[in-house]
Amino acid sequence: MPDLFAFPITTRWKPQHPDRIQIYSLPTPNGVKVSIMLEESGLPYEPHLVDIGKNESHLAEFKSLNPNAKIPAIIDPDGPGGKPIGMFESGAILIYLADKTGKFMPQDPARRWETIQWVFFQMASIGPMFGQVGFFHKFAGKDYEDKRPLERYVTETKRLLAVLDERLEGRAWIMGEDYGIADIASLGWVRNLIGFYEARDLVAYDSLKHVPGWLDRALARPAVQRGLTIPKRG
Structure with missing residues (x-):
């Protein structure tokens, strides 16, 4: 043991x-x-x-x-x-x-590194920027009189969503036909942005061509639905 x-x-x-x-x-x-x-x-x-x-x-x-x-x-x-x-x-x-x-990671070395770079894209860009939108749109930041920080983060979030949307053109998942850790890294943040952060209209989410379908496919996976509630909140 x-x-x-x-x-x-x-x-x-x-x-x-x-x-x-x-x-x-x-x-x-x-x-x-x-x-x-x-x-x-x-x-x-x-x-x-x-x-x-x-x-x-x-x-x-x-x-x-x-x-x-x-x-x-x-x-x-x-x-x-x-x-x-x-x-x-x-x-x-x-x-x-x-x-x-x-x-959930390609064995081919080139595709492995391609996957890792999309994980880093989420870590370095999607997470921090979406989080700032949440702060300035829903939480304490919404009371700031100066709305330029919110505008900045909304603009950058729209740009990042466009990057993801372009990547998903002609692909079911970020790496193509195979669902993997690049999708797992990003799906919770996109879900949070349009759900908990209540920023769907703010970031023009419904104007995207490919991201909404990708998120729907991800959320349809039973393991994703289970994982979204673990650990159970008290």
């Missing part, structure tokens, strides 16, 4: 099944990337809810696994060489799990 108690995070979020991947998360656009990937790949895992509304990600136990104090993070008891490994950053975790399972 792997000794996960060498990881300080397990003193607060105690594993009941230490032989399974431990995921510390919340169903946010970043968090659901990992839960969807785990559901899609069929790996056994144990979820732990980290309530960021209560600043639990800033607790010392959590920061021992992710010093950046952001969800999600995982511990894999069967990491490289059969030894436990802890990981943070959702994009890195997606790549790790794809390599571990041999699923």
Whole structure:
């Protein structure tokens, strides 16, 4: 049985099944990337809810696994060489799990790197920009008298959606006929943008030709629907 108690995070979020991947998360656009990937790949895992509304990600136990104090993070008891490994950053975790399972990542080296660059496109652009739209449109930023920040982020979000829309022309998924981690990385953010952030009209979502169909196809996957609610909120 792997000794996960060498990881300080397990003193607060105690594993009941230490032989399974431990995921510390919340169903946010970043968090659901990992839960969807785990559901899609069929790996056994144990979820732990980290309530960021209560600043639990800033607790010392959590920061021992992710010093950046952001969800999600995982511990894999069967990491490289059969030894436990802890990981943070959702994009890195997606790549790790794809390599571990041999699923949702092309085996061809050129297409593998093409996939990774689209994961980074989400990490570096879609996530930060869509998040700013959410802040300035729905949350505290909406009360700012100066509307130039919102306008800037809306303009950039429209541009990013257009990039994704162009990529999906003639393709069912970001990498073509094969659904993979590039889709898993982005789908939660697009869903959040038009749903929770209430920015559908603001970013002219319905004028897009290919993104809406892609999102509908992704949300029709049973593993995606399950992953969107894991860990269960209290």
